[in-house]
Amino acid sequence: IAYALAGAKAKKYSYKRIPYWVFRQNGQVHIVAPSAGHLFTLSTDLKGYPVVDYRWVPRWIENRKSLFSKRFLELMEFLCKGAIAFINACDYDIEGSVIGFLVIMSFGNLRNAYRMKFSSLTITEIRNAFRNLSPLDWNMIEAGLCRHELDWLWGINLSRALSHIVSKALGKRLILSAGRVQSPTLTEAVRIITQRRLHIPEPLYYPKIFLELNGRMLTPEFTGKPFPNKAVLQSILMKIKYEPYAFVKSVDVHIKSLAPPHPFNLSDLQTEAYRLLRIGPARTQKVAEDLYLDALISYPRTNSQKLPPTLDNNSIMKSLSKMPKYTDLVRILMNEVRGVLKPNNGPKEDPAHPAIYPTGVLPKQLPPLHEKLYDIITRRYLATFSLPARIREIKVVLDIHGLNFVLKSVHIVNRGWLKYYPFIDLGPTVPEIAKIRKGMKLYVTKAQILTRYTSPPPPLTKLSLLKWMEHVGIGTESTRAEIIEILFKRQYLHSKGKRVEVSDLGIAVAYLLADLFPHIVDIGLTRKFEEYMELIREGRLKREVVVKEAKILIKKLIEEIKREERRAIEVLAKYLSTDTVKNPCPICGRERQGKYFCIFHEKALTRIRDNFLKWNSTGYDWQEYLEKIRSLKITGLWVREVAEFLLKNRLD
DNA sequence: GCAAGGTC
Ligand SMILES: [Zn+2]
Numbered sequence: 001i002a003y004a005l006a007g008a009k010a011k012k013y014s015y016k017r018i019p020y021w022v023f024r025q026n027g028q029v030h031i032v033a034p035s036a037g038h039l040f041t042l043s044t045d046l047k048g049y050p051v052v053d054y055r056w057v058p059r060w061i062e063n064r065k066s067l068f069s070k071r072f073l074e075l076m077e078f079l080c081k082g083a084i085a086f087i088n089a090c091d092y093d094i095e096g097s098v099i100g101f102l103v104i105m106s107f108g109n110l111r112n113a114y115r116m117k118f119s120s121l122t123i124t125e126i127r128n129a130f131r132n133l134s135p136l137d138w139n140m141i142e143a144g145l146c147r148h149e150l151d152w153l154w155g156i157n158l159s160r161a162l163s164h165i166v167s168k169a170l171g172k173r174l175i176l177s178a179g180r181v182q183s184p185t186l187t188e189a190v191r192i193i194t195q196r197r198l199h200i201p202e203p204l205y206y207p208k209i210f211l212e213l214n215g216r217m218l219t220p221e222f223t224g225k226p227f228p229n230k231a232v233l234q235s236i237l238m239k240i241k242y243e244p245y246a247f248v249k250s251v252d253v254h255i256k257s258l259a260p261p262h263p264f265n266l267s268d269l270q271t272e273a274y275r276l277l278r279i280g281p282a283r284t285q286k287v288a289e290d291l292y293l294d295a296l297i298s299y300p301r302t303n304s305q306k307l308p309p310t311l312d313n314n315s316i317m318k319s320l321s322k323m324p325k326y327t328d329l330v331r332i333l334m335n336e337v338r339g340v341l342k343p344n345n346g347p348k349e350d351p352a353h354p355a356i357y358p359t360g361v362l363p364k365q366l367p368p369l370h371e372k373l374y375d376i377i378t379r380r381y382l383a384t385f386s387l388p389a390r391i392r393e394i395k396v397v398l399d400i401h402g403l404n405f406v407l408k409s410v411h412i413v414n415r416g417w418l419k420y421y422p423f424i425d426l427g428p429t430v431p432e433i434a435k436i437r438k439g440m441k442l443y444v445t446k447a448q449i450l451t452r453y454t455s456p457p458p459p460l461t462k463l464s465l466l467k468w469m470e471h472v473g474i475g476t477e478s479t480r481a482e483i484i485e486i487l488f489k490r491q492y493l494h495s496k497g498k499r500v501e502v503s504d505l506g507i508a509v510a511y512l513l514a515d516l517f518p519h520i521v522d523i524g525l526t527r528k529f530e531e532y533m534e535l536i537r538e539g540r541l542k543r544e545v546v547v548k549e550a551k552i553l554i555k556k557l558i559e560e561i562k563r564e565e566r567r568a569i570e571v572l573a574k575y576l577s578t579d580t581v582k583n584p585c586p587i588c589g590r591e592r593q594g595k596y597f598c599i600f601h602e603k604a605l606t607r608i609r610d611n612f613l614k615w616n617s618t619g620y621d622w623q624e625y626l627e628k629i630r631s632l633k634i635t636g637l638w639v640r641e642v643a644e645f646l647l648k649n650r651l652d
Numbered sequence: 653g654c655a656a657g658g659t660c
Contacts, residue, residue, distance in 0.1 A: 181656065
């Protein structure tokens, strides 16, 4: 900002190792100094709940991990002493407004305070914002303060109530948490895992065919509907054995053009890092932040897929080409595009930051993972300026006694952007397939039946949870990965290899919250907050009114729970094996709900009964059916447990 | 000690 406003005339100083800049303009001295996110946080001295009294305190006092912010706060205090006017130049959003407001309120003077409004950190925008200073953006500040207070009220009160109830039921002290973003996320994880645990596979039969073509074995893909009945497929296979030929129904060749990839936003980077390096989203974010703090890449916590038109890509290319690894790639790219660098910007936007790009600062020796991520970011940056890749796709449709199969082969016509970002699997190239013509008759060397079982929803991963949060619009680029880690820290979730599992505690907390505080497990609470914030920003609603209402509602909910603590503990016993369980499920110890089992195993029993008919029609009797679903890995855990129980015990 | 949101 100092550079945009005064160029080289801005003089750099530092206080407690933090830089700030001073310049003169129109006879006035201006000082530009950085904050570091929120320097203040909400806090209370009160124990117990409900708690509705809180105040803003310096962040470093509240949390040992934010000690770094102390120096930034002291810098502000130091510089504000000699100043007469104050300008908030944080990102123009509700959080930026709160950050600046609290500094000016604490150390400056709100009656001589202004706001710079810019949507990107470009010289033009910054100069314009400075020339046209706005008065303090009170509505934006009010909206931001309101968001903080609401999240604090809901989060702290519900976390305390939840901790108390579960601690009491389990007879040990636990620190649990609930919140507007984490609780719907936990609920979604529980929903997916519940579906997986209740899954009963169904057998489906597929024909599998082997062809021989010029000495090469080919296995075309069956494109028809699978057969629920094995005998029907068997009779078709008999016909194939008598007349083992596949008829080439059609050969389609078409040229496909694949557009260059969009510049990275954080979640696209997290997706690619998981796909290519198998690292989780929080890890990717941390590594990207390290690269950013080393000035190697731009700000990573962005949703934007757009590179700004003002970005000097030519200089960046020049710098990148100094790295031996990229020298040739940059040269080829600059030739290919004839010196005109136009990125293939994507649709996603960010109110404050552009897409992620390498700055051109040359990295020194990086740790292996940092180096790999830097490489992916740099190659993606190169690729987005390149030309479309062109591929020729050959699709051969085969008819074998009325069954349709397809053979595919992919041939690259022009590699285009794939030269820079070659991490894409286009499918196999099979020269023999290119020689097949319509009307040909191919010899079938072997035909067999393949049994596959229907699968449950795909396993949960940190990335799939993050994508879900993004999809439903809760959390931000900065917080999503971190909030998933909180669910792990609370031991609601744990890892099983690359997969995420929910613990009994996690299941219990999700169901208990849904029963006691349905608002907090619903993404609708975020939508409600957004509506309030918008109305406050427009000046049509007052923060005091919203906060007062929230306090009344939360107090009412909490006091109700306090009065009905016994009921709450009973609700918990439905979902968690506790000492208060009177009539335990013989499998898991949760309170028995149906005739035999707990709520989950009872559901599994119902599903086992409901699905028997399908299996029976393919020749399994009850005993064989139970043994089969017990032995299949793909069967849901709760279903397997009930099948096991039924095989060993007799129900009335 | 508990949230979610900034960022070193
Ligand atoms: Zn059970």
